[in-house]
Amino acid sequence: MLRTRGSYLKRLAIPLAAILIGSLAWAPNVRAAPAPLAPTPVIVDTDAGTDDLLALAFLLGRSDVHIEAITIVNGMAHVPAGAANVLALLQLAGHAEIPVYAGSTVPLAGHAAFPAAWRKISDDLPGVQLPKTDAKVQAQSAVSFLVRRLSDTKRPARILALGPLTNLGAALRQQPFDAQGIDELVIMGGAVRVPGNLGDGGAFKTENKTAEWNIYLDPLAASIVFSSKASIRLIPLDATQQVPIRTDFLKTLQDDAKTPLEQFAAQVLATDSTLIRQGYFYAWDPLAAVALVEVDAVRVTPLAIQIQMTGNDEGRTTETQGAPPNARVALSANATLFRREFLAALASAPAAKAQPPAAKTAAAPAATAKPTPASATPPAAPAKPKS
Numbered sequence: 109m110l111r112t113r114g115s116y117l118k119r120l121a122i123p124l125a126a127i128l129i130g131s132l133a134w135a136p137n138v139r140a141a142p143a144p145l146a147p148t149p150v151i152v153d154t155d156a157g158t159d160d161l162l163a164l165a166f167l168l169g170r171s172d173v174h175i176e177a178i179t180i181v182n183g184m185a186h187v188p189a190g191a192a193n194v195l196a197l198l199q200l201a202g203h204a205e206i207p208v209y210a211g212s213t214v215p216l217a218g219h220a221a222f223p224a225a226w227r228k229i230s231d232d233l234p235g236v237q238l239p240k241t242d243a244k245v246q247a248q249s250a251v252s253f254l255v256r257r258l259s260d261t262k263r264p265a266r267i268l269a270l271g272p273l274t275n276l277g278a279a280l281r282q283q284p285f286d287a288q289g290i291d292e293l294v295i296m297g298g299a300v301r302v303p304g305n306l307g308d309g310g311a312f313k314t315e316n317k318t319a320e321w322n323i324y325l326d327p328l329a330a331s332i333v334f335s336s337k338a339s340i341r342l343i344p345l346d347a348t349q350q351v352p353i354r355t356d357f358l359k360t361l362q363d364d365a366k367t368p369l370e371q372f373a374a375q376v377l378a379t380d381s382t383l384i385r386q387g388y389f390y391a392w393d394p395l396a397a398v399a400l401v402e403v404d405a406v407r408v409t410p411l412a413i414q415i416q417m418t419g420n421d422e423g424r425t426t427e428t429q430g431a432p433p434n435a436r437v438a439l440s441a442n443a444t445l446f447r448r449e450f451l452a453a454l455a456s457a458p459a460a461k462a463q464p465p466a467a468k469t470a471a472a473p474a475a476t477a478k479p480t481p482a483s484a485t486p487p488a489a490p491a492k493p494k495s
Contacts (some may be wrong), residue, residue, distance in 0.1 A: 147174035147265065148401065151257070153211075153250075154393075155183025156190025157230045157273025158376050160198060163270055163397035165369045165376075169453035170202040173202070176265070177257070179250035181211045183271035183325060184222055189246045194237035198373035200368050201457065204243050211275040222321065223311045223368035229379060236375040248357060254279035258289035267402050269295045270393040272322050277329025277361030282337050287336040296396035297322035297330070298344035298425030300411065300437055305345060309388055314419050320345055323415065324423030331415040340435040342413065343396040344425065347438035348408050351391040351446050353377065353384055367457040391446060398446050399438065405445050406438035412435065435494065
């Protein structure tokens with residue numbers, strides 16, 4: 109029996125070997141190179157502060173990212189001025205086709221606002237040269253666009269939220285089930301295991317030591333978003349404080365600026381040079397943008413986050429023990445990876461084109477065109493711990 113079985117296996121091995129050899133011969137044709145992946149589509153919701161514009165510049169420099177739309181929310185910049193600056197940046201980057209939607213000009217509840225001096229810098233961008241553009245904001249509001257877009261659950265959206273969550277909160281309040289239309293929501297905001305930043309620099313007097321600006325400005329909207337069951341990745345101060353922007357970073361940009369986006373980023377950072385020297389400036393929104401496409405830029409932990417709605421801790425992002433996690437929270441960041449990827453994206457942009465002298469940003473509807481800065485040297489400003 110053993111000999112008979114062995115003979116049978118030997119006879120069986122011959123055709124099996126032939127099949128295997130034939131398969132290997134065809135392998136190069138079977139293992140064709142995979143088709144390149146389509147760029148990642150993303151909707152950016154932004155309050156158009158200086159660090160928001162740096163985050164947008166990074167995304168515009170990445171060939172693997174497709175910005176589907178940009179929605180402007182009230183926050184660091186006023187909505188009309190912020191929209192005008194974003195439209196001009198898109199013109200500079202060669203992406204004037206990206207639609208821009210103007211959003212809410214007030215929080216869903218309350219009257220919280222950034223200090224006026226900070227907002228003026230974000231509105232005017234002193235020292236930053238932007239090209240003229242005929243582009244206008246879309247007729248549809250940002251909230252209406254988000255409601256329509258997120259109702260398409262067969263094509264879930266990736267959203268990068270860089271400012272207060274007013275637009276998203278309003279959209280989800282209108283259509284609570286639209287969270288199913290969100291593939292991932294990356295939010296820059298909150299302070300989980302570190303102090304807040306409302307009082308940093310002394311420009312805003314408050315007893316609130318726990319809240320971060322983006323959440324504080326509209327805690328109702330934030331509460332709606334965090335209760336929506338959307339897939340949230342939160343980039344709070346816990347992570348951004350590990351990525352400071354110092355004078356060497358600014359100098360690198362200024363010395364090596366060749367592309368339009370490098371030059372733009374250097375000029376934008378120069379408006380915050382005082383804060384950079386004082387050690388108040390961090391890669392808030394730029395880190396969130398890098399983390400959107402480079403997951404190793406941050407390390408996340410699933411946590412249950414609740415928004416404090418009233419009291420001295422209004423706007424606090426509280427970690428609730430024992431509750432089901434509703435967000436993946438970045439508690440640490442890789443500053444080396446951030447710097448490498450951020451600078452590489454700006455450097456890969458097309459070569460700079462000559463811009464007309466005394467360029468100024470075209471105004472959004474019902475807004476005044478921003479005056480051309482007389483000097484590249486920004487005025488002194490109070491510390492601006494934007495988030």
